Amino acid sequence: MVANSLTLEKKRVTSTVMVTVFLMSVFLNQSNVLFGINLSLSDFLVLGLVISLIMKQELSLPLMHIIVFSAFSILILFHSLFIIPNQYMIAADPLATLIDYTKLLVVFLYYTIGFNLSRLKLTAVFLKGFVVGSVGIGFIGILISFIPIPYLSSIMLFGESRLIGFMNDPNFFAVIQCCALSILLRMKPLNSVIRIGAIGIILLSIISSGSKSAIILVALYSGYFLVGKLVKMEKTTPLKVVSSLFLVLGVSAIIRNLLTYTDELMALIVSRFPIFSRVELLFTDFSSAVSDGGSGRTQVWETALHMIDSAPLLGVGLGNYIPIANQFVHNPNVAHNTYLQLAAEWGIVLTALFFLYVGSTLLNNRKNSFENDQENQNRQMIRDILIIFLIASVSISLNNARIFWLVLGMSVFQTKYNRPLKQSFKGED
Template sequence: MNVQATDNNRSLIFFISILGIFLNQSNVMFGFNLSLADITIVMILLLLLMNQLLDLPARTFALFFLFSFFLLMNSILHIPGIHQIEIGRKDLLKDYFKLFVSLLYFSVGIQVAKIKLTEHLLKWFLIASTLIGLIGISLFFIRIPSLSDKMLYMGSRLTGFMNDPNYFAVIQCAALAVVLRIKTKQPWLKYASIVILILSIFSSGSKTGFVTLFCLFLIKVIHSVKEGKLKGINLFYILLALSILLLFSPFILQLLLSALDLVAQRFPIFSRVQMLLTDFEQAVSGGGSSRNIQWETGIQLIKTHPITGVGIGQNYLRLAGLITEDANIAHNTFITMAAEWGLPITSVLLIYMGKVFFSPVADKRNEQWSLTVKEMFFTFLIGSMAVSFNYSRIFWLLLGMMVFYSFPVANIRPLRIKDSP
């Protein structure tokens, strides 16, 4: 079956471009974390079906429904029966809905890569991220009441159109991974986007974003060396610069801290990032983060139910409430997954992700987009240490795209859906 999109599929190209834009937006409505991207996903699936391009991974869906049966039985019968806790039916349905939506994003990720529309998706994702970053930065200087209330958390932390400044910062890091790879005829536009995205990450006041940004630049250097882009005299200059930085690091660090102190006096939100360099332990546990307490609570739940996990719905928060008065989610994707789904399922999933991430691209013609998607996914892996991405739309979308780029299509075992007569 020919899966490459043609000029006749303009509506499909349009909605995939729109999806890239709406991946920058998410709001809580009616108790659900909703995004306009969810409507777009449904439209994309319908258009794929109408154009006879929809191949769903049968094995993935079979495993999902098997996992669903186990998860629901554990959440409804096993855990509530042991601990005598009330079943939160509404929250149970809400979490299962988020899980099913994650599966749809994973499936669409495979399809987008397969029909060669990754460029359209990521180009519009980058454009939207950059424009949102530019508008958000401008709000620190020109206050627009309605827009400032929407985009600035507590009036000082840039969140864009996301619910959480940490999530927003990781989204901006993912966009930065795109612009660092993309080729353009106007270099100034590329450099301007890089500056805007970096400033927006700092403007979020997210310590998670700052660490993710550093790790992104690190993996970019590693990839550049592996690809042969950094070699000979250029590699020598970089190693020389790093050696000088290391040699004079005490003086450079002091100058940096002094500069950050001046910036923090003008923009207090930067004091959160400054804390990472002056007191890392306080940065993790203080300033409203308290992640060490939430991580310890999540680990305690894992120890209590290592095989089955505690399930979805309100089970996690109710059992966490028995351990600590400040019960909250773990703010760590890996701990949250292990606590809710159990260690066996989480371990299998993480091993699968690792296999996909480290597998070479199946078709060399897709190498650049494969590396771009992997670097974007890497930012979410780093951000996962401090944010729960187990239901993140773009997290599962990128994983689906990586699956297609890493494995031959024959290994996906497609379940072809035909148009009804």
């Protein structure tokens, strides 16, 4: 049901819907390529959720969102199939365009479900299911590092060494694990032993993925998280600020002593997790780490920039990226950068408008006085996941990432449509 007017009355959610949301969240940790499309078991559960909510007349989305997506669809399809092939003298490929548009349609469906999960107060169910899936898969991945299991090893390891979980790319798997890490750091109430154990599993699984980008991402997010904690402490008591400073000094002293045993520590870790040799350079030779061993992004970024320069307004459209990139470089690949990838496909104007919209949800996603502590905690965790994706997007193409669009839908509802009970959404789109 498309709605221009939404009321914040609590909807009745059946246990079946809650179980479906939980399972969908677990399976967001899995995807595989089939017929040129990344398919996940969560896709089928999302489709089931859509049908179920429609039957219950509880699926809502502001009309403006439908209009914008429909207008964008018509524009990008016409541009991809008729304008770009003539401009670049290439044959139109309706199948490739259809596959790319199907991906776009799927993530818009996730956006819609995310909007409704937040509206129906199911954000906590999603977060718990997602973390359970991430920690469980991380544990299995670490287990096969010690006890090889033939069938699982062939599925969960890339190149017989890099952990990919049930994803098809080790870097994306590591980003997903980073999202789970951010949830574990914020989630309350949670037993301290369980929290530390789960965080340890997540960190080991990220290391086992061999993703240098993810190691940098963890470091950046950790800095952001600690700064946020210190800012909150300054608003409480001087005693807590002094205590935190002593804690930082103590940790610094321990790290300084550990650095004298760096070589021995690295050798020990590499002997147990050989793939750690990929990220070891981050601690010993950072400049080489970000450019060697297949991590260089210069060529694919330059190719994307050439394409943006040749079609800055509306991009090269859907299904045309690789054929046109082939005109600039031999053996082309995707941009490995979400911002460049979208700018090349959608054009600079639409990409800028999209990320301005995403940025507005982050700037407005602050604590609300009319929400309880649990809702504000959920809001903070959703914001952190968006931040992680925006940082990771610098080195990975995440424009079709399901969880990004899902949490974006949640964030949009939280920041633009969630109002006190006495207010309504009449006239707001």
